[in-house]
Amino acid sequence: MRLLVTGAGGGIGTAIVAAALARGDDVLAQELKAPTLARFDPDAGVTPIIGDLTDDRTLQALEGGARDGGIDAAILAHGIQGAGVLHELSSDHVRAILMVNAATIPRLFAALAPALRRTRGRFVAITSQAALRAEPGYSAYAAAKWAAQAWLEGQAELEGGAGVAIRTLCPGRTLTNMLKGSNEVFAAEQGMTVEDYTRESLDAVPLGRFADPTEIAAAALYLADAGARPAVLAATGGEVPH
Amino acid sequence: MSHTADVPQRKPTNRAWLARLSATSESRVAIQRDAALSVVSMDLRDDGGDAINNWIVEAGTQLFAALRELVVDTAADCPRVCVLVVDPVTDGTLQPVRQAACAMVRGAVLSLGPERPESRLTMVRARPDQLDQLAATLDYLAGDEASYITGASLDLTQRR
Numbered sequence: 001m002r003l004l005v006t007g008a009g010g011g012i013g014t015a016i017v018a019a020a021l022a023r024g025d026d027v028l029a030q031e032l033k034a035p036t037l038a039r040f041d042p043d044a045g046v047t048p049i050i051g052d053l054t055d056d057r058t059l060q061a062l063e064g065g066a067r068d069g070g071i072d073a074a075i076l077a078h079g080i081q082g083a084g085v086l087h088e089l090s091s092d093h094v095r096a097i098l099m100v101n102a103a104t105i106p107r108l109f110a111a112l113a114p115a116l117r118r119t120r121g122r123f124v125a126i127t128s129q130a131a132l133r134a135e136p137g138y139s140a141y142a143a144a145k146w147a148a149q150a151w152l153e154g155q156a157e158l159e160g161g162a163g164v165a166i167r168t169l170c171p172g173r174t175l176t177n178m179l180k181g182s183n184e185v186f187a188a189e190q191g192m193t194v195e196d197y198t199r200e201s202l203d204a205v206p207l208g209r210f211a212d213p214t215e216i217a218a219a220a221l222y223l224a225d226a227g228a229r230p231a232v233l234a235a236t237g238g239e240v241p242h
Numbered sequence: 243m244s245h246t247a248d249v250p251q252r253k254p255t256n257r258a259w260l261a262r263l264s265a266t267s268e269s270r271v272a273i274q275r276d277a278a279l280s281v282v283s284m285d286l287r288d289d290g291g292d293a294i295n296n297w298i299v300e301a302g303t304q305l306f307a308a309l310r311e312l313v314v315d316t317a318a319d320c321p322r323v324c325v326l327v328v329d330p331v332t333d334g335t336l337q338p339v340r341q342a343a344c345a346m347v348r349g350a351v352l353s354l355g356p357e358r359p360e361s362r363l364t365m366v367r368a369r370p371d372q373l374d375q376l377a378a379t380l381d382y383l384a385g386d387e388a389s390y391i392t393g394a395s396l397d398l399t400q401r402r
Contacts, residue, residue: 136357146349147342154338
């Protein structure tokens, strides 16, 4: 199988690429900067595309890569951190959150849908448990994720049974640098140490632990495979049942 | 039982802006300031532009700026703000973007309601042909009877 993975150098993206390579897939891997993809040997089946997903040139490069080599599935694993209470959210930060976490998804779909239609492929977007519930202290992030989730569900209706299969993975708190960053923001806002905040946030997860990126990668690859799959899969350790 | 202690009651000013909004989409995001209930309107009628950029990125950025102004940078003890989303609810390729814009507002309002309990934040979704019937909903949200309502989404587009 040939996969396209965005955000391939991030915490979850890296785990997806590694798991895909381990099972013999070829990967067209997008990341913002080259060094984060350096760990993957091109001989192992990774074709890198370096660039910003808010830049049309990157979308064109991905469209060309998908068209020329063909893809069976796209997994969107990119995103930026968006913690912050209302009075601390600058317009620049809000715009960036909405552009990266929401607007890139329909734009990527437009770029990749022709290639995916040729293979009856799958378009898998990793949103968040924040797409499934309100998130005080995270309102701009939640707004972007709710927008992404709604667009995916609306587009899935338009695609119907004969078009691209659109599937969404909603991970909960996953052990990545992004989680570490948002924990630092929340801990500072609440006057707590990061360690104390982390312990407290663990109490919110019924399973009592954060997800490992490899678990989220396995869920993403499950959704990327052909066959009967759910349109939405919540991988939240029970924190946000869906 | 009265719940007016922290919510000064004022009669809403006239809502001529609703008629203007009904007639034309002058601006995608506009603020109507009112001591009883300020309204941030977001217009999702097709103007031929880049819907993803206009309705998600730019309108969302303007929405948060408006909410900061009306909820944070205000002297009001209990600011009441309603975000009115004007959604034509059509079939076609733009509807997923409209659904996304509505969900964006809902995600923001439902998150900010509990984050800002000193305020009252709501969202109303209505079709353009319903704007002249909105006074009852806005009067209700401005009144004492709605003082327990925040972080709430009122979808008026479902026909009965």
